[in-house]
Amino acid sequence: MVHRPWSSSHRRSAVSRQPSAVNIHSFTHSKLKMLYIVITYLWASILLYLLLGGADFGAGIIELFTSKKNKQVTRKTLYSAIGPIWEANHMWLIIAIVILFVGFPVIYSTMSVNMHIPLTMLLIGIIARGTAFTFRHYDAVVDDMQYLYNSIFAISSFTTPLFLGIIAGSAVSGHIDPQADTFVDAYIFSWLHWFAITVGLFTVSICGFLASVYLIGETKVEHERLRFAHKAQFFNIAAVICGALVFVAAWFEHIPLFDWVFGNWVGRIAILSATLSLIWMWALLYQGKIDWLRPLAGFQVTMILLTTTYKHFPNIVLLKDGGYLSLTEHAGQEKTIEALAWALLSGSILILPALFYLIYSFQKNPLNYGNEAH
Amino acid sequence: MNDFIAARSQMALSLGFHIIFSCIGMVMPFFMAVAHFYYLRTGQAVYKNVTKAWSKGVAIFFATGAVSGTVLSFELGLLWPEFMKHAGPIFGMPFSLEGTAFFIEAIALGFFLYGWDRFNPWFHWFTGVVVGVSGLASGILVVAANAWMNSPAGFDFLNGQYLNIDPIAAMFNKAWFSQALHMTIAAFCATGFAVAGVHAFMILRGSNVPFHTKSFTIAAIFGCVAALVQPLSGDISAKDVAIRQPAKLAAMEAHFHTEKSASLLVGGIPNEEKKEVDYAIKLPGFLSFLAHGNFEAEVTGLDRIPEENHPPVAITHYAFQIMVGMGMAMMLIAVLYFAALWKKRKWLQEPWLLKLFALATPLGFIAVEAGWTVTEVGRQPWIIYGIMRTADAVTPMPGIAYSFYLFTAIYASLAVFVVFMLYRQIKMVGVLYDATADH
Numbered sequence: 180m181v182h183r184p185w186s187s188s189h190r191r192s193a194v195s196r197q198p199s200a201v202n203i204h205s206f207t208h209s210k211l212k213m214l215y216i217v218i219t220y221l222w223a224s225i226l227l228y229l230l231l232g233g234a235d236f237g238a239g240i241i242e243l244f245t246s247k248k249n250k251q252v253t254r255k256t257l258y259s260a261i262g263p264i265w266e267a268n269h270m271w272l273i274i275a276i277v278i279l280f281v282g283f284p285v286i287y288s289t290m291s292v293n294m295h296i297p298l299t300m301l302l303i304g305i306i307a308r309g310t311a312f313t314f315r316h317y318d319a320v321v322d323d324m325q326y327l328y329n330s331i332f333a334i335s336s337f338t339t340p341l342f343l344g345i346i347a348g349s350a351v352s353g354h355i356d357p358q359a360d361t362f363v364d365a366y367i368f369s370w371l372h373w374f375a376i377t378v379g380l381f382t383v384s385i386c387g388f389l390a391s392v393y394l395i396g397e398t399k400v401e402h403e404r405l406r407f408a409h410k411a412q413f414f415n416i417a418a419v420i421c422g423a424l425v426f427v428a429a430w431f432e433h434i435p436l437f438d439w440v441f442g443n444w445v446g447r448i449a450i451l452s453a454t455l456s457l458i459w460m461w462a463l464l465y466q467g468k469i470d471w472l473r474p475l476a477g478f479q480v481t482m483i484l485l486t487t488t489y490k491h492f493p494n495i496v497l498l499k500d501g502g503y504l505s506l507t508e509h510a511g512q513e514k515t516i517e518a519l520a521w522a523l524l525s526g527s528i529l530i531l532p533a534l535f536y537l538i539y540s541f542q543k544n545p546l547n548y549g550n551e552a553h
Numbered sequence: 554m555n556d557f558i559a560a561r562s563q564m565a566l567s568l569g570f571h572i573i574f575s576c577i578g579m580v581m582p583f584f585m586a587v588a589h590f591y592y593l594r595t596g597q598a599v600y601k602n603v604t605k606a607w608s609k610g611v612a613i614f615f616a617t618g619a620v621s622g623t624v625l626s627f628e629l630g631l632l633w634p635e636f637m638k639h640a641g642p643i644f645g646m647p648f649s650l651e652g653t654a655f656f657i658e659a660i661a662l663g664f665f666l667y668g669w670d671r672f673n674p675w676f677h678w679f680t681g682v683v684v685g686v687s688g689l690a691s692g693i694l695v696v697a698a699n700a701w702m703n704s705p706a707g708f709d710f711l712n713g714q715y716l717n718i719d720p721i722a723a724m725f726n727k728a729w730f731s732q733a734l735h736m737t738i739a740a741f742c743a744t745g746f747a748v749a750g751v752h753a754f755m756i757l758r759g760s761n762v763p764f765h766t767k768s769f770t771i772a773a774i775f776g777c778v779a780a781l782v783q784p785l786s787g788d789i790s791a792k793d794v795a796i797r798q799p800a801k802l803a804a805m806e807a808h809f810h811t812e813k814s815a816s817l818l819v820g821g822i823p824n825e826e827k828k829e830v831d832y833a834i835k836l837p838g839f840l841s842f843l844a845h846g847n848f849e850a851e852v853t854g855l856d857r858i859p860e861e862n863h864p865p866v867a868i869t870h871y872a873f874q875i876m877v878g879m880g881m882a883m884m885l886i887a888v889l890y891f892a893a894l895w896k897k898r899k900w901l902q903e904p905w906l907l908k909l910f911a912l913a914t915p916l917g918f919i920a921v922e923a924g925w926t927v928t929e930v931g932r933q934p935w936i937i938y939g940i941m942r943t944a945d946a947v948t949p950m951p952g953i954a955y956s957f958y959l960f961t962a963i964y965a966s967l968a969v970f971v972v973f974m975l976y977r978q979i980k981m982v983g984v985l986y987d988a989t990a991d992h
């Protein structure tokens with residue numbers, strides 16, 4: 180006899196609820212609160228990954244766009260800036276993925292199927308980058324291998340956010356077609372189109388921008404600062420150009436991006452305040468004041484994420500046939516969401532103070548590259 | 554290669570790769586904490602050097618473990634979307650808690666690796682312990698998720714629907730304890746033997762003997778204690794499997810025919826056509842004892858299980874034999890080592906004991922890989938035991954074979970890199986750490 184635990188003592192109640200209890204209407208009022216807590220965490224971890232992971236990717240992108248003679252200095256600044264929080268920066272991605280597959284399994288599995296190829300590319304980037312970063316620092320012998328690690332690190336710092344952007348862009352592009360009957364329609368054109376690619380490039384330039392702004396505050400040497408300020412300018416311009424291209428691509432592909440961003444007050448206010456804060460930021464930079472740069476850059480990116488997600492919330496995947504996958508309608512059952520919310524809340528109580536203390540202690544007393552961990 | 558086989562192979566490869574790094578990530582922090590503790594207590598520089606040298610190795614392993622784990626959390630969906638669609642909300646609880654454990658581990662690692670000479674020494678020491686404890690916690694949690702696949706719980710399965718989900722009951726399924734216990738000990742055993750073996754080899758070569766002797770002793774004691782208790786925990790697992798998954802137990806033992814007072818097989822070549830095992834040594838009654846604690850008890854054979862639910866017998870059987878064989882070998886070495894520590898101090902000076910350890914370097918990890926093969930292959934054809942078939946869970950995307958080749962190439966080159974990196978670390982010990990200097 181095969182033992183079946185699921186039909187014996189583990190059964191909780193004899194009455195079964197609505198068969199497909201995956202609908203928002205089956206959530207009781209207080210549990211709906213739990214669902215919104217989970218959604219907030221999902222959004223926050225995506226944002227934090229974009230900001231912290233993004234700055235981290237950006238540091239590698241800067242390396243890619245730095246002349247040979249400055250590379251070594253850049254690398255040192257970079258290392259002392261991100262070394263200790265390196266691992267933690269990438270945890271946000273894992274948190275977001277876990278929230279998706281536990282709380283919103285239909286969204287996770289649909290994306291996994293149709294985005295198989297870009298997700299695989301993303302993973303390759305993550306593997307290459309993570310290992311190259313560690314190897315180049317911990318290799319006990321310093322020789323020509325460093326050149327290899329550095330190139331892998333810089334290139335994958337570019338491709339990883341590129342594919343992240345492509346995946347994010349595809350999710351809302353309406354190119355995903357669960358009914359597609361050819362390989363190319365289902366697995367290639369779901370992500371290979373101009374809108375997604377421009378979103379990818381936009382993401383890359385945002386990362387470069389975040390990193391340059393971040394690094395300005397990490398060095399005490401005046402001409403270094405200037406160099407990072409130039410980089411920030413460069414990536415700022417790149418972001419504006421790529422952003423414009425995203426709109427152009429959206430227009431050609433009939434994606435109502437303009438309406439999403441400017442068709443409502445939240446979007447308009449967000450874009451306006453982001454623009455104003457950008458101007459303020461540049462003014463500060465030219466006066467040589469650097470204290471507020473990071474929060475301002477962070478604010479701008481937050482506003483961008485807000486505008487692009489606000490209008491079609493709670494739908495985060497828009498399908499070709501006009502259907503969509505929604506964070507409320509395609510959430511898991513009540514008990515799952517409740518447990519997930521409690522796990523996230525109690526996790527934060529443990530994590531956040533420790534994380535702040537980590538960042539604080541290495542901000543107050545930065546690493547001296549070359550001496551630590553040896 | 555068909556897509557289904559490719560998906561299974563890719564999953565097996567990724568997990569088989571990750572488990573090595575996660576074992577080291579879970580266990581090494583404890584070794585370091587011991588060395589670090591001796592340093593703080595005695596002030597001997599050699600202990601500080603051991604701690605630092607190990608922590609660099611761990612940083613390399615940790616990064617590789619983290620990326621391969623990140624890959625896994627995507628692969629579950631990339632390869633088994635149908636499974637994740639239903640299983641995600643049920644067995645997700647340990648994963649959501651694991652997120653916290655990982656995070657704490659990553660934060661504590663930041664403190665530990667970069668915190669030399671900047672914090673109170675005991676706070677710094679403590680962060681190292683936190684790395685280990687949270688690593689262990691994440692290992693136990695993820696094994697609880699795997700145990701759920703072996704012993705589904707926490708939902709009602711009616712007309713193909715997964716109802717009344719209870720994530721807590723799912724986490725504390727019937728298999729979680731035996732699996733988590735066995736896995737935790739396995740991690741100590743495998744890592745202990747691997748680390749001890751490498752240091753034993755260096756002592757034999759005569760380089761930096763004080764450094765390597767201290768390292769060897771710490772690792773060997775951890776590994777040997779684990780090797781002594783592992784068979785006991787294996788026995789708990791076997792008794793558990795006999796109740797939960799008789800098909801798996803039957804496959805492990807290539808036990809084709811239900812019988813009372815069944816014999817335990819040592820070695821042998823299962824013949825799935827003729828339903829016989831050739832050339833095996835039979836220990837009458839011992840299988841009944843292993844499975845049910847009674848030499849007379851009846852043990853279900855594959856004949857009681859419908860043909861379409863049979864796991865692959867040969868692989869499961871060989872893997873089980875390998876695990877137990879390695880376990881016995883390590884247990885013997887452990888007995889010799891403890892005998893040497895307590896009674897025969899002079900053996901410690903003799904090269905044969907060190908040679909034995911050097912030879913045993915890979916045994917623990919071979920056992921870990923074999924043990925997981927037993928668990929996972931023995932669960933086939935089910936991905937959720939008795940509920941969903943693996944074949945029904947696989948991604949509809951064609952061409953997975955290419956993905957498998959790609960990942961094989963990636964993991965192979967990563968493995969080469971890691972070995973190369975460690976080789977360089979060990980080679981440089983004499984240069985980086987002057988064991989006579991006092992700093």
Ligand code: HDD
Nearest residue numbers: 732736739742784787788790791877880920921924925928
């Ligand atoms: C150092 C490693 C090691 C050693 C020496 C052993 N095992 Fe093991 N075994 C594992 C490492 C392992 C493992 C890799 O950790 C597994 C895979 C899944 C699990 O929970 O533990 C496992 C699984 C596993 C299972 C299947 C559990 C399940 O599917 O739920 C059984 C029945 C045993 N083992 C039994 C034994 C016995 C009787 C041993 C006697 C010496 C033994 N193991 C030694």
Ligand code: HEM
Nearest residue numbers: 561564565568569572695698699925926929930935936943
């Ligand atoms: C790290 C240790 C592990 C190893 C070495 C391992 C090994 C394997 C192997 C060999 C297979 C292929 C079995 C076959 O197709 O015949 C497999 C399949 C699989 N494993 Fe594991 N496993 C491990 C842990 C886990 C954990 C913790 C989970 C999930 C929580 C998991 C989930 C799966 C899934 C989803 C499959 C594919 C479906 C299947 O073949 O049943 N495994 N694993």
Ligand code: HEM
Nearest residue numbers: 574575578579614615618619622623625626655688692695
């Ligand atoms: C029995 C099997 C497993 C064990 C014992 C295990 C244990 C661990 C441990 C201890 C770590 C910390 C990394 C290190 O210290 O090197 C880790 C990392 C990780 N594992 Fe696993 N794991 C297993 C299987 C899995 C599976 C199936 C998944 C995915 C679903 C997974 C996802 C992850 C992730 C995302 C990380 C990275 C977290 C970080 O950056 O620390 N693991 N694993």
